[in-house]
Amino acid sequence: MYFRYQPSPLGPLLLAGDDQGLHLLHMDAAQPWELPSEWLPAQHRLDEVARQLDEYFAGKREIFDVRLAPLGTPFQREVWQALQRIPYGTTCSYSDLAGQIGRPRAVRAVGTANGANPIAIIVPCHRVIGSNGTLTGYAGGVERKQMLLELEGAWLI
Structure with missing residues (x-):
């Protein structure tokens, strides 16, 4: 490594x-x-x-094009792949993400997998927010999450 x-x-x-x-x-x-x-x-x-x-x-890249090799369970990797489909400048809720992977009742498990994301920013876990539009916890700190969303011009739900 x-x-x-x-x-x-x-x-x-x-x-x-x-x-x-x-x-x-x-x-x-x-x-x-x-x-x-x-x-x-x-x-x-x-x-x-x-x-x-x-x-x-610098605001010149919206999509990353690098090989990723995160280590995690099959469920975690499924959630992390779904995170990569959240477009730049947008947000979704944990409930939305659970629905996208076909597990609408697994909201807490999706939140746990989101929090275990080993590749911050590139796998954009910062784009997931609370269903009421609030900035929920973020491993890098809520202030950094807000900075990333502001950089992307994301509208909060």
């Missing part, structure tokens, strides 16, 4: 991936993060991810 820190308007981001793709995009990278000893500095391996993130934060 290779890693690098990427500066962003949200603070440093930790990127980690290998030949299969990006496994992790973690916010709060300024916090002490115990990296596994076998992880190696990325050198140039994650440059494309970093470039696309820079374009996103």
Whole structure:
């Protein structure tokens, strides 16, 4: 696994991936993060991810085109794939997302899977909000969620 820190308007981001793709995009990278000893500095391996993130934060990219390799259960991966279908600049509720994957009663499980998303921003879990239009919890903090939605010009439900 290779890693690098990427500066962003949200603070440093930790990127980690290998030949299969990006496994992790973690916010709060300024916090002490115990990296596994076998992880190696990325050198140039994650440059494309970093470039696309820079374009996103500059308002020049709406869709990411990088290989992703998140590790999770089949249900989590199903939710994360559904997250990637939420268009830039829009939001949906956890209930909407549960319906989209054909499990309308699994709202809490969808919320848990959303919160376990290991690839923030690129897998846009920030686009999921409460059914009443409120900004609900976000692993990177509600302030960052609001910043991302404002960057995208998202209208809240």
